[in-house]
Amino acid sequence: RWTSSHAKAFAGLNSVAEADLSHFSRILPDSCILSMLPPTSLGSDDLSTYNTDWMGKYKGRANTVLKPKTTAEVSAIVKWCWEKRIGVVPQGGNTGLVGGSVPLGNELIINLGNMSKVRSFDPTTGILVADAGCVLEALSEYIAPHNYVMPLDLGAKGRQVDCMIGGNVATNAGGLRLLRYGSLHGTVLGLEVVLPDGTILNQLSQLRKDNTGYDLKQLFIGAEGTLGIITGVSILTAATPQASNNVFLALPTFNNVLPLYMTARQQLSEILSAFEFIDRSAYELAVKHGQGKALSDEDTKGAECFVLLETSGGKREHDEEKLNKLLESLLEAEEPLVNTGVLSQSPAQFASLWALREGITEAVSKEGKAYKYDISVPLSSFKDVVDLTREHLRKCGLVRKGAVTHVIGYGHVGDGNLHLNIVADQYSTEIQDALEPFVYELVASYQGSISAEHGIGAMKTHALHYSKDDKSIEWMKRIKNLFDERGIMNPGKIYLVDGQPVKFF
Ligand code: FAD
Known part of the structure; x- marks a missing residue:
């Protein structure tokens, strides 16, 4: 049971204490607050679905989850966290595959699942404006009778795997339709974002053409919640193929x-x-x-x-x-x-x-524990990458019962995106150390990307330099600092904290 006053949380930030909780209860109804702190008395099991990622690989220790229903509520919560230096993790459907959606310590989780209203849909233009917590599958069903489809489609939908549009944008999800409709950098027309200090940035444009200076929304697409919380999305949907x-x-x-x-x-x-x-x-x-x-x-x-x-x-x-x-x-x-x-x-x-x-993806997770490398490499090297990895693990004596059982490859050929998955009986440092930096060096040798579509999250913070040079990382950090000089927004994601990768097992 948590009874702490402000405990130091991850990355030198504060965790939620009882005084914060009583402040949050002035912003949100009780039904939108889940906490292990008194006076609410949930146990850690009650929060485990929020604290654990889809693969069961990354586990946080948040003592509180807030589920706001409006942008104003998100803003008021974040403003408080900014003032109190409380670490915040934005969370959508929690289907991310790089540990970005769960805390690394005891940061506050702000789950967007209660923000699930369609704000508008124009059947003439196909422009949809929706709350960030709308489930992708639900949006597809909403626009289907109007003969439109969402410009993205992922395996993470239906069957209790419900990614949300805000999470999709935050990860710049690719998926199965990218070949046809292009990336979210093209189809997202506007965003509403709550910045780390609580400011609401309204960029919810419905214009297809708008050359009025910097296109700020692009910064939040693929930022994995490190620059702010996306609360609304304006997106161009596509006519349903006949x-x-x-x-x-x-x-x-x-x-x-x-x-x-x-x-x-x-x-x-x-x-x-x-x-x-x-x-x-x-x-x-x-x-x-x-x-x-x-x-x-x-x-x-x-x-x-x-x-x-x-x-x-x-x-x-x-x-x-x-x-x-x-x-x-x-x-x-x-x-x-x-x-x-x-x-x-x-x-x-x-x-x-x-x-x-x-x-x-689901079959792999049923088979065992997955080490997932979602990479961009030249199409001609897809097989070599899988074979070389298998051979390397074999040489390390790890392809055997009780260790690695499968090394598989699948992916979006049209986008040059290979999913290299290593399935093992359990997560272990031995396998992890055999795979990294081996896989990243292999990718770099093909001038590829260590993350084609899943993002960096917590998993690849230590490997960012394989795909970005020092100058680029320096400028990325400057941008992060500009929006979030207190570092409260999704700490330990994309960037290392104190130069150290976090150990997960
Ligand atoms: P979450 O997992 O909750 O969060 C992901 C990241 O976004 C975290 O860093 C989180 O902090 C941040 N975030 C979430 N919501 C917000 C918000 N409103 N504002 C700011 N930051 C936010 N991905 C692909 O790209 N292509 C695929 O084909 C694909 N297939 C998948 C298949 C399966 C079975 C599964 C489980 C996952 C798959 N994924 C795929 C990965 C995952 O589904 C996507 O990354 C998805 O876009 C994440 O959405 P989410 O709502 O679950 O976000």
Whole structure:
């Protein structure tokens, strides 16, 4: 039970004490305050879902979680934390994969889940303005009857995994539709942000064109909550494609992935909307854990890897004709690039083929403890990166029962984004030390990025320099300092605290 007055929290900041709690209870109703401090008497178990990340890898010790319903409430809370130097962690759906959404010590968690109203939607322009705590899936459902889709789509939706639009923007989430609609830096039109001193920055523009000086909102996209709390998002949604198809292709060798990508781009041009790579081990894990319906043995025989290709266009006959022509040319070529292809024949099969790809993250977490490296490297090196990592772990004697069980690769080929996952029976310093800096040095040797879409969070603070030079990091820190000179906003994320990486296990 916590009864402390101000205890020093992480990064030299204060933790929430009873006097703070009584101040917060003047801002929020009791139903929006969860605390282990008196007079509320929750135990640590009651806060564990907020203190623990989706993978169960990062665990904080927040004694209080606040769930405001309005921007004014967020502002009043943050203003107090600024004055009292209380560390704050903004939290959305807590589905982040780099430990950014949970405290590293006993910072206050501000969870946006109660801010879940759509503020406006214009069916003519497709511009949606929503509270930051709106669940991505709920927004998709909201705009679907108007024939619009969200410009991003992630595996972290539905089935009790509910990422929120504010979290998506804060992480600059990529996902499955980036190939078609581009990144959030392009589709987010405006943001409302509560700055670390409590100031409300209203940049909630609905304009597509606005060249009036610095585009401040861009700073908060991908800032992982280190510069302020996003409370509202204005975003350009896309017209629902009139026809969508997908096909799951089995390839005899990884060497065919790139020629296949080039052929698909040339032949499908504007209707190609996703091109996802899945190596055989990743596919088998997805099947093992019931994600989607397995292909027949005949269809997967002799396949080293798979590609899930999606088309989205304006006219079914036109799209199907193009896709069929592509499949014919692939299968009838003298040296076919693919062994077989399973073309979805119904909406249920369309969803099931996608589930084989989208379900990999979940399958990995069911299989064991995952070390996740979400990297950008040249497409041609995807297989080498996975193989070299496996070989390295093997040489370290770690590919065995009780240690590493799988080294798998999958990802968004169209975006040059490989998800390298190492699955182990448990998290251990031995595996961690074998993987790092090995993986980061490997990525750097390809001039890649150590984080393609998940962010830096707490996981990669010590590795930032592999993707950013000293000058860039210095300027990033200056920007952080400009907004948050007291360092209260998501401390220990993106940047090291006192030059030391935090040990997690
Ligand atoms: P959280 O996890 O709560 O927070 C993430 C970060 O954003 C933290 O640093 C937090 O402090 C900050 N934050 C959250 N809300 C706010 C706010 N309102 N204001 C300021 N900062 C805030 N990611 C991808 O990019 N592509 C994928 O394809 C993808 N697939 C996934 C599949 C699964 C099964 C899972 C579990 C995760 C996946 N992710 C993916 C990672 C994750 O879902 C995304 O990073 C997502 O955008 C996080 O949203 P969230 O609401 O859960 O944010």
